[in-house]
Every structure is written in C-alpha cells, then in structure tokens.
Amino acid sequence: MNLTLKVWRQKDANSKGEIVAYDVKDISEEMSFLEMLDVLNEKLVAEGDEPIAFDHDCREGICGACSLYINGEPHGPMNRTTTCQLHMRSFKDGETVFIEPWRAKAFPVIKDLMVDRSAFDRIIQAGGYVSVNTSGNTIDANAIPIPKEDADEAFDAATCIGCGACVAACKNASAMLFVSAKVSQLSLLPQGKVEAEERVKNMVEQMDHEGFGACTVTGACEAECPKGISLENISRMNREYLKATVSPGK
Amino acid sequence: MSATGLFLCLFLVGHLAGNLQLFLTGEEAALQFNAYAKFMTTNPAVKILSYLTYFSILFHAIDGIMLVASNKAARPQKYAYSNPSANSKWNSRNMGVLGTIILVFIAVHMSNFWYVMHFGSLPVDSAGNKDLYTVVISFFTDDSMGLIFVLFYVFAMAAMCFHLLHGFKSAFSSFGLRTAKTKVIFEKIGYAFSIVVSIAFAAIPVYIYLTH
Known part of the structure; x- marks a missing residue:
C-alpha cells in the first residue's frame, strides 16, 4: 500500500517545527506502524536526510515508550492498542496520515516526534x-x-x-x-x-x-x-x- | 465547579416548581402567581437563598473562565490534526461555550423579569400585588418580539440541557463519588434530570405563546 505521511519535524527543543509531507510506497499491511516508519527512515538515511526521531523500546505494547498522535488520536485509530502494536492494515491504501508528538506544556518536544x-x-x-x-x-x-x-x-x-x-x-x-x-x-x-x-x-x-x-x-x-x-x-x-x-x- | 453546579441544580428545581404555576390560566392563576412572586422577593429565608444563588452563578462562571484559561495554557501548541469526536462527546468539550450561552440567557432573563419585578413600576392586581403574571404573558405574546423571545428561551434551555447532561454526572466524579457501581446511577439520574428540567422550562414560553 502507498501512503502520504504528514509528519511533525522539529530539529530540537528550541527550533520551530513544521509538518512535512512524505510519500511512502509498497508498505505491507502486516507491518507495524513503527516498522513503516523504520522503512521511511532507512530511505531518508540512504538519501542523506535526517531520520525522523520517535520513541520506542519493547515494541510489545508493555513498556510505554512509544507514543505518536496518529490521525488525531494518541496511538492511532485502534482502541486498547499502543502505536507499536498498531498495524498498517488499520489504514487504507492512498490514505493521508498525520503523525504528531504528544502536545502538552508539561511534555516539551525534544526532537521531531519525541517528547520529554x-x-x-x-x-x-x-x-x-x-x-x-x-x-x-x-x-x-x-x-x-x-x-x-x-x-x-x-x-x-x-x-x-x-x-x-x-x-x-x-x-x-x-x-x-x-x-x-x-x-x-x-x-x-x-x-x-x-x-x-x-x-x-x-x-x-x-x-x-x-x-x-x-x-x-x-x-x-x-x-x-x-x-x-x-x-x-x-x-x-x-x-x-x-x-x-x-x-x-x- | 461541582459544588456550585449542584447547588444551582437545586435552584433549578425550586425555580421550576414555582414557574410551573404559569401553566395555569385565569384570574385566580394570576393572583396566585403574583402572591408567589411577592413571597419570593420579600421572604428573608428566600432572600438568603437568592443571594447564595447569585453568588453561585458568579463563582461558577468566574471559576469556569479561570479553568478554561489554565487548561488552554496546559497545551500551548495545538495539534495540526485532531479527531476529538473519536473519544469524547461534543458537549463535554464545550462546557465553556454552553455556559456562556446560559450566562447570557441569565442576564437577559433577569433583565426581562427580575429587574422589572425589583425596580420597575408595575401595575398591581386586585390583591394589591405587583402584576408579574401579566408582564410574563404579554412578554411572550408580544406581536413583534414575542416569538423571538420564545425561540431564544428554547435555544437557551437546549444549551442548558447539554450543559447539564455533562455537568450533573461529572460533579459526582469531582466529589470522588463515582465508582464502577455508582457511575451508571449518576448518569441515569443526570440524564433524566437534565432532560425533564430543560423541557419543562422550555415548555413554559412555548405554552404561553400558543395559548394566550
């Protein structure tokens, strides 16, 4: 499946961030959401760009490290599911997906999608x-x-x-x-x-x-x-x- | 918010009970309502309650404004794309908007009747009481403005209904009384209270407009 991602990019805590659009192609429905971002990051690194920073650790839904505000909801559209356990089959081919960091005064952005x-x-x-x-x-x-x-x-x-x-x-x-x-x-x-x-x-x-x-x-x-x-x-x-x-x- | 909110719910019950007399028609109904209006503006115990109500309305409004301001400050940067209807009801997120409509209504409503009763020069009925009954009836049956006021009152009661649908049950959560067992009870009582009280209030101007 192909998707358009609109990702919040912010160089560091003091920079002003912005939404940047990325086209990702040939994504498998079996991929987890974070694996889809891994694929995009590999492409960005290969092209000499800065990869998108995001928090993750266990990728088993139990550590609490992953975050991401996906299409207007924390951890995306699936209920009772962390972002790492969200799979690409929850999205439609050709869909535009907004990915933003948690927004709160008490959670300042460190970089891109990572917050403190x-x-x-x-x-x-x-x-x-x-x-x-x-x-x-x-x-x-x-x-x-x-x-x-x-x-x-x-x-x-x-x-x-x-x-x-x-x-x-x-x-x-x-x-x-x-x-x-x-x-x-x-x-x-x-x-x-x-x-x-x-x-x-x-x-x-x-x-x-x-x-x-x-x-x-x-x-x-x-x-x-x-x-x-x-x-x-x-x-x-x-x-x-x-x-x-x-x-x-x- | 919860303490003043629940006190104002009690006020609504009392206010509605008194105003239901407006469903009565005829000379006797007018005399009865005017005597009631005199009692409500002169009895010392009622006066204490009414000052408590004024205070509660002001406190509830000011506290609400401060709450909205501090809650907005907790998220200085908004989301570019948000889907709030996926996780919460519209009225629960817009209590400030609904509250503002209610506050404007209270100001209009008090200038319509409360101010007239306290400071206006009113004709008196045959018992010598200020004839508030006739003021109310002619207000809603006025040729040019009557319908507009009826519609405004109904709109305000709809806003109050949605405000109460969220506020009533939430007050019990703030007081720490919500548990897995009580949550359903508060929700059901709250829904019944909100709908019955709001419809009953809204029915008064509609009834007057249609029957007089």
Whole structure:
C-alpha cells in the first residue's frame, strides 16, 4: 500500500517545527506502524536526510515508550492498542496520515516526534511508591490477606504503562488518569494505605506544578488509554485528596 | 465547579416548581402567581437563598473562565490534526461555550423579569400585588418580539440541557463519588434530570405563546 505521511519535524527543543509531507510506497499491511516508519527512515538515511526521531523500546505494547498522535488520536485509530502494536492494515491504501508528538506544556518536544515525559517521573518521585523495609526481615506480601476485589482493582490500575496517551488525548492536557492510576494501585492495598494521604497530596501537588491541566471528565483519556484505565480511578483520587485535605488522619 | 453546579441544580428545581404555576390560566392563576412572586422577593429565608444563588452563578462562571484559561495554557501548541469526536462527546468539550450561552440567557432573563419585578413600576392586581403574571404573558405574546423571545428561551434551555447532561454526572466524579457501581446511577439520574428540567422550562414560553 502507498501512503502520504504528514509528519511533525522539529530539529530540537528550541527550533520551530513544521509538518512535512512524505510519500511512502509498497508498505505491507502486516507491518507495524513503527516498522513503516523504520522503512521511511532507512530511505531518508540512504538519501542523506535526517531520520525522523520517535520513541520506542519493547515494541510489545508493555513498556510505554512509544507514543505518536496518529490521525488525531494518541496511538492511532485502534482502541486498547499502543502505536507499536498498531498495524498498517488499520489504514487504507492512498490514505493521508498525520503523525504528531504528544502536545502538552508539561511534555516539551525534544526532537521531531519525541517528547520529554520526565514530568511523569517527577510525579512518581513525589509519592508513587511504598516505603518498604528491606532490612532482611521483610514480610512476604502474600502473607497479608487482601480481598480479591481490591487486588483486582489495584492490578487493573497497575497496568498503566505511563505512556502519556491520557495527557495527549485530553483537551486540557490533564494527567489525572495517569496520576490516579498510580495513586489507586497503591492505596487499594494494605502496604500502600499507610502513606496514602501524603502520597495523594504530594503527587497532585507535583502534577499541578508540572503544568498539566485539570480534569473536566470528558472521558477522552479513558477512551484512548491503551490499557483501558478507567475514569473511576480519577474519582478515587479526588476522594482520597478530599479526605487527606479535609479530614486528615481519619 | 461541582459544588456550585449542584447547588444551582437545586435552584433549578425550586425555580421550576414555582414557574410551573404559569401553566395555569385565569384570574385566580394570576393572583396566585403574583402572591408567589411577592413571597419570593420579600421572604428573608428566600432572600438568603437568592443571594447564595447569585453568588453561585458568579463563582461558577468566574471559576469556569479561570479553568478554561489554565487548561488552554496546559497545551500551548495545538495539534495540526485532531479527531476529538473519536473519544469524547461534543458537549463535554464545550462546557465553556454552553455556559456562556446560559450566562447570557441569565442576564437577559433577569433583565426581562427580575429587574422589572425589583425596580420597575408595575401595575398591581386586585390583591394589591405587583402584576408579574401579566408582564410574563404579554412578554411572550408580544406581536413583534414575542416569538423571538420564545425561540431564544428554547435555544437557551437546549444549551442548558447539554450543559447539564455533562455537568450533573461529572460533579459526582469531582466529589470522588463515582465508582464502577455508582457511575451508571449518576448518569441515569443526570440524564433524566437534565432532560425533564430543560423541557419543562422550555415548555413554559412555548405554552404561553400558543395559548394566550
């Protein structure tokens, strides 16, 4: 199949970028989207041009490295799918495909389609952990009985791969889905409950500090999340935040 | 946004309950409505509630404007190509636009009746109360402007309906009350509330226009 790609090219963080059109020919439907970009990059390198920079790592849909805003949607048109797991059969021969980086003040473009997502790392550093004693007499986590329902909910929240599609999809560039998934996966379990109040306050404070927008419950994040993280996590985070600020210690 | 929004939903219920009296016709209906209007503008408890309502409207609007501004600032560079309808409803993304329509409506609506009742010189009915009933009826049945006002009121209620369809259920999410189980309940109550209240309000000017 043949496609016209309209790709965001930006030399570096300080340069002004622009959309550049590329024609790609003889693309196999079995290729993944990133393999299609690999083909284009090989051609660009052979012609002496700068290849298109984009993030990728595992190419198995589990690491959260790949991004790309494809035809107006993060990770492209397929639901519950990362860009690396998106295949060219999802596109029509002759189609024009727009490829842009995540757009958010908190995710500045480094180059072309790569953005700096270290804001997420700083939010995790602010409280997305449990302070477990590892001095040698650590209790086996399985020794603590946990209701199946809580374990399942915590696990569902923990499937967040931190790719940032929620921020990219949200019209407010809000990171609430990501932060709430991280808050939820810990606060639902006994090991995480101990530090729940400090955690939610610190993580929300860091999130605001990074310049992400606020949640207006449009549901775009949930619809575009490759792991299907639900909006209920955002409500849980709001609940925990209210609890931690209005009646701390209860 | 959620606290003032839900308070304003309560106001809508009260306001609608009172205004449903406009479906009544005849001399007695006019007297009853005018007595009600006098009560609503003089009773001290109602006065406290009305100041709370003015405050809520202003707070909700100003907070909304600030929210739109900060959310826009969170994405300084727009996408060249976006497909938002793939993941969200139009009204959920345009609460500011819908809210602005409602705010303009409130200003027009208050100048139509609230201002006239408080500061205008009105004729009095046989019970000695200001005859707001006749003001309302003649406003919507006016030969030149009546139909235009009816259409504007219906349009504003449609905007309010779409605003409420998103706002009502979302308020409960902001309060942290949304769970996998409650989400459906809030959504259903919200949809029923939005549609019933908006249609009932819109029906008042339409009914007056068609029957008087």
